[in-house]
Amino acid sequence: MMQSSTYPPFLSLAIWLPILFGMLVLAIGRDDKPGLTRWFSLAGAVVSFLATIPLIVHFDNAAHGMQFVESTPWIGRFNIMYALGIDGLSLWFVPLTALISIIVVISAWQVIETRVAQYMGSFLILSGLMIGVFCALDGLLFYFFFEATLIPMFIIIGVFGGANRVYAAFKFFLYTFFGSLLTLIAIIYLYNKAGGSFDILAWHKLPLTMKEQVLIFLAFLMAFAVKVPMWPVHTWLPDAHVEAPTGGSVVLAAIMLKLGAYGFLRFSLPIAPDASHYLAGFIITLSLIAVIYIGLVALVQKDMKKLVAYSSIAHMGFVTLGFFVFNPMAMQGGIVQMISHGFISGAMFLCIGVLYDRMHSRQIADYGGVVNRMPKFAAYFVLFSMANCGLPATSGFVGEFMVILGAVQFNFWIGLLAATALIFGAAYSLWMVKRVVFGAIANKHVEELTDINKREFFMFAVLAIAVIAMGLYPAPFTDTMQTSVADLLKHVAISKLP
Numbered sequence: 485m486m487q488s489s490t491y492p493p494f495l496s497l498a499i500w501l502p503i504l505f506g507m508l509v510l511a512i513g514r515d516d517k518p519g520l521t522r523w524f525s526l527a528g529a530v531v532s533f534l535a536t537i538p539l540i541v542h543f544d545n546a547a548h549g550m551q552f553v554e555s556t557p558w559i560g561r562f563n564i565m566y567a568l569g570i571d572g573l574s575l576w577f578v579p580l581t582a583l584i585s586i587i588v589v590i591s592a593w594q595v596i597e598t599r600v601a602q603y604m605g606s607f608l609i610l611s612g613l614m615i616g617v618f619c620a621l622d623g624l625l626f627y628f629f630f631e632a633t634l635i636p637m638f639i640i641i642g643v644f645g646g647a648n649r650v651y652a653a654f655k656f657f658l659y660t661f662f663g664s665l666l667t668l669i670a671i672i673y674l675y676n677k678a679g680g681s682f683d684i685l686a687w688h689k690l691p692l693t694m695k696e697q698v699l700i701f702l703a704f705l706m707a708f709a710v711k712v713p714m715w716p717v718h719t720w721l722p723d724a725h726v727e728a729p730t731g732g733s734v735v736l737a738a739i740m741l742k743l744g745a746y747g748f749l750r751f752s753l754p755i756a757p758d759a760s761h762y763l764a765g766f767i768i769t770l771s772l773i774a775v776i777y778i779g780l781v782a783l784v785q786k787d788m789k790k791l792v793a794y795s796s797i798a799h800m801g802f803v804t805l806g807f808f809v810f811n812p813m814a815m816q817g818g819i820v821q822m823i824s825h826g827f828i829s830g831a832m833f834l835c836i837g838v839l840y841d842r843m844h845s846r847q848i849a850d851y852g853g854v855v856n857r858m859p860k861f862a863a864y865f866v867l868f869s870m871a872n873c874g875l876p877a878t879s880g881f882v883g884e885f886m887v888i889l890g891a892v893q894f895n896f897w898i899g900l901l902a903a904t905a906l907i908f909g910a911a912y913s914l915w916m917v918k919r920v921v922f923g924a925i926a927n928k929h930v931e932e933l934t935d936i937n938k939r940e941f942f943m944f945a946v947l948a949i950a951v952i953a954m955g956l957y958p959a960p961f962t963d964t965m966q967t968s969v970a971d972l973l974k975h976v977a978i979s980k981l982p
Contacts, residue, residue, distance in 0.1 A: 792829065
């Protein structure tokens with residue numbers, strides 16, 4: 485159900501402000517004046533973030549249905565609407581996306597020296613498109629935003645990435661694009677089934693047969709599983725992370741992976757509830773493989789970026805597991821894990837980026853004793869690594885604990901298998917910290933390292949505050965999603981078979 489909004493168009497501002505600033509940066513940015521481009525990009529990112537604050541302030545936790553709704557005809561002939569709205573499932577991803585954009589701009593301040601406008605502009609445009617995914621209530625509008633995010637990320641990896649950037653960029657693009665083709669077919673089928681309507685909320689009420697539901701579920705799964713990414717369609721992610729610039733890895737891990745998980749909440753579960761129950765065992769199995777097997781794969785990595793990339797796949801396995809045990813605690817835990825992972829994974833890739841900027845190596849074997857030369861950095865790196873393995877009092881613990889608790893209520897053995905991730909997470913995170921940060925100084929390159937500057941300290945401080953605050957007091961996050969999660973589970977529990 486949609487409630488007519490009495491507020492200004494906050495969602496449109498959140499989407500189009502960063503896109504507008506990004507286009508302006510591309511149009512007026514000059515390589516001979518990179519400083520001006522950087523400050524203008526930062527101003528655009530900050531203004532875009534401030535535009536999302538009213539969403540949190542005015543959000544009604546107890547309200548059912550969509551809030552801040554905007555709806556106007558887009559392509560009238562085909563009944564395509566420019567329809568936006570958010571609920572407790574999507575609220576926090578809008579300011580999270582805008583905040584990560586600020587961090588990305590700051591992180592690239594001294595690192596990107598050429599094509600500064602193209603780099604900053606691509607990220608700002610990408611930020612607006614990703615926010616559009618979380619806000620769209622029209623199926624075709626969702627698909628437009630969902631696919632459009634590929635273009636700036638393709639440019640970011642392909643132009644600003646490492647030695648094998650072209651291979652990684654094409655692999656990323658082809659995996660995610662082909663995965664979405666079946667989704668487009670499902671969207672067109674639902675449009676016809678709904679009597680010529682792309683209204684996502686109307687699709688939730690369609691009386692579909694079990695065969696239709698299963699086919700639609702599998703069609704959406706192709707896109708969302710690749711984007712999460714779920715095992716076994718995860719192989720594009722490590723390559724993309726390794727070759728992407730630091731900012732690209734941060735956005736990829738912190739936000740883009742969440743687009744697929746969010747798709748399950750907005751499309752798969754409510755449109756095909758009977759198929760969701762029928763195929764839940766399949767999704768739970770894939771999720772547990774991601775949690776356990778990919779955790780073991782992370783343990784043997786020699787490249788820090790690959791290790792964190794595989795750990796992201798394992799953590800996102802918790803998210804999909806939480807969604808498909810049909811438990812309020814687990815589903816809330818999955819969403820909390822998505823938000824928390826945005827902070828922690830972003831921070832981990834920033835830490836690796838700081839080391840790479842100084843030594844131009846991501847190999848764990850090239851480091852050792854970093855704490856002796858970079859004590860401030862080491863403190864942050866240890867904190868974020870601890871959060872990555874689910875240390876209590878950090879945000880990483882809250883989501884995983886809620887998912888495990890809900891999974892145990894669903895099935896003890898599934899909960900027990902999921903809990904092994906805490907052991908594997910501690911193993912690969914602390915093993916990396918031990919070899920990189922502690923011990924004697926390993927070589928002359930580490931001897932020459934300098935500690936983080938004020939700019940780097942600030943971006944780490946923002947993320948550290950978020951990780952600890954969410955870990956100590958997660959209520960603001962769980963309270964906003966409680967009503968929406970209850971409504972979704974109630975909807976999914978009712979058969980939609982004709």
